[in-house]
Amino acid sequence: MSLYEEECLRALRQLNLLDTPPSECFDRITRMATQLFDLPVAAVSLTDEDRQWFKSRVGTDMRELPRHKSPCSGVSATSEVLVIEDFLESDCYRDSPQAQLGLRFYAGAPLVTRDGYTLGTMCVLGYEPRSITDNEIRTLQDLSAMVMAQVELQQALGRVDPATALPNSAQVSDDLADLSRDFPDGECFALLIELLDVVQLNTLTRVMGPGEVDELARMGSQHLQSQMTERDKLYSAGPCQFLFLRQTEDSDTIQQKALQLHDSLQSLNQLETMPAAVQPAIGIVPFVLGQTAAEDVLRLAHSSCQDARHWEKPAATYSRSLDVGCQRRFALLNDMQRALEVSDQLELVFQPRVALASGECVGAEALLRWQHPELGNVSPGELIPLVENTPQARGLTNWVMRTAIRQAAQWHHRGITLPISINVMASNLEEVGFTDELLQHLDSWNLPPSALELELTESALLSSRQRVHKQLKQLEASGIGIAIDDFGTGYSSLSYLMTIPAGAVKIDRAFMNWRKDKEHRKTLLKGIINLARDLGYRTVAEGCTTEEMLQTLRHFGCDEAQSFNLSKPLSPGAFEAWVAGTS
Structure with missing residues (x-):
């Protein structure tokens, strides 16, 4: 992988788009693409290390394809529009993942950040060979620009925490709504991870300044991200606070994960570069997708985290009886x-x-x-x-x-x-x-x-x-x-x-x-x-x-x-x- 491709991948991961739920703001663009080109398939394809992951897709159930020999990977490497009129006539792409699915036509325009990093492609595909006009190429480039404008808009609307580059609690609401549509009545767990209590946080801000708080949040974020699996999603929930979501029915595994995260965070105190000693506490909330509002998930997670601090435990699980008191x-x-x-x-x-x-x-x-x-x-x-x-x-x-x-x-x-x-x-x-x-x-x-x-x-x-x-x-x-x-x-x-x-x-x-x-x-x-x-x-x-x-x-x-x-x-x-x- 070239240095440029490594920088593109870093930029993509910092935007926290990979492995996020589908979003209507992107789906609207892919639906528009199929109508404008009169083609059955369109996708917002993001280039990961070894795969093309679809942030939005129309006309296919595939969530991702291998990056190797994918035309989307070629677009990311060159940052130029790529048109394949017939996969079977292309020496380079006749055995691509798309061709193996029976597709014949491909056109992709690069998704480029303001800093010049190509994240992936806005692409349209069809099951028949086809040519493309200059006007259609300009239309595809416009759709690509619309996708990037949406990415930037999400940043501008405060969906990303500037200190950690993690999606924030505003994004939690949208993501849970999307998950509820895709997995109605699915069981899920939320973990609220707090590095410091309010008093410690205020003291650190007053003594060391807000910059040190941001640095502590960044170090905590990087450490937590290294502990996540592909099934997990991490958000910033406040200063030095993080929300961790996982779809699962296994409460015992979640309990073990919470304890493991707690012990792992405490190990950071051995680092000389830490701005302050962390004293983590974790609140655990089980909930059913579509049955619990996002604001209630966050509230209950915060409440459970404070229960953990009150009882001096590494982690505490939401209790309905305690929540009755909170609601009162x-x-x-x-x-x-x-x-x-x-x-x-x-x-x-x-x-x-x-x-x-x-x-x-x-x-x-x-x-x-x-x-x-x-x-x-x-x-x-x-x-x-x-x-x-x-x-x-x-x-x-x-x-x-x-x-x-x-x-x-x-x-x-x-x-x-x-x-x-x-x-x-x-x-x-x-x-x-x-x-x-x-x-x-x-x-x-x-x-x-x-x-x-x-x-x-x-x-x-x-x-x-x-x-x-x-x-x-x-x-x-x-x-x-x-x-x-x-x-x-x-x-x-x-x-x-x-x-x-x-x-x-x-x-x-x-x-x-x-x-x-x-x-x-x-x-x-x-x-x-x-x-x-x-x-x-x-x-x-x-x-x-x-x-x-x-x-x-x-x-x-x-x-x-x-x-x-x-x-x-x-x-x-x-x-x-x-x-x-x-x-």
């Missing part, structure tokens, strides 16, 4: 905006905070409740982790703020001047104008800032972003109270307590679980209360379930308690009645 979370996120717009789904309930020394109510925490029309009651513990890093976080916190402030204003008007606490997500402090908007809500209801307290987790308060620190200082200056929520479980370093403008700490309920290590937990609890009190913080204990716990908290000097043992979260009317009854 998707439904909740999708329906959140509707819940914010209607009046009968979201509500706030209020759980009293009680002074342990006097037993009187000194405040309440506003807690969100969502009655989903189909999924029923959705707890904050399920909802907040879902929305806190999405665009929905702002709208949800805004709804809680407005509703809590309106309720507090109504109570103030009736003489109930208890401060109300609301939970704020870390992402809310990243919002431009968050504090200004909060103060506007208070002002519109003629409420003093002291009527409101914001509960923030340690992770939110420890952000290094300048915008967060500015918001915290503005909140402190306005007189709005800040409480550290779930205190004692977040960070080992307590130095941040010297700089955070908080007035209270809410001790995490984990310290009130005395079913095991009771004395150990009581010692920690006492230490936390003493530390907070010495630093000037008000202390609030959550989750105390027995009278013994309440007595212990009083003995340790804890200021307040909030728990079901004292009162469950109450509707506004029930809360008013409870306050009236206890006072």
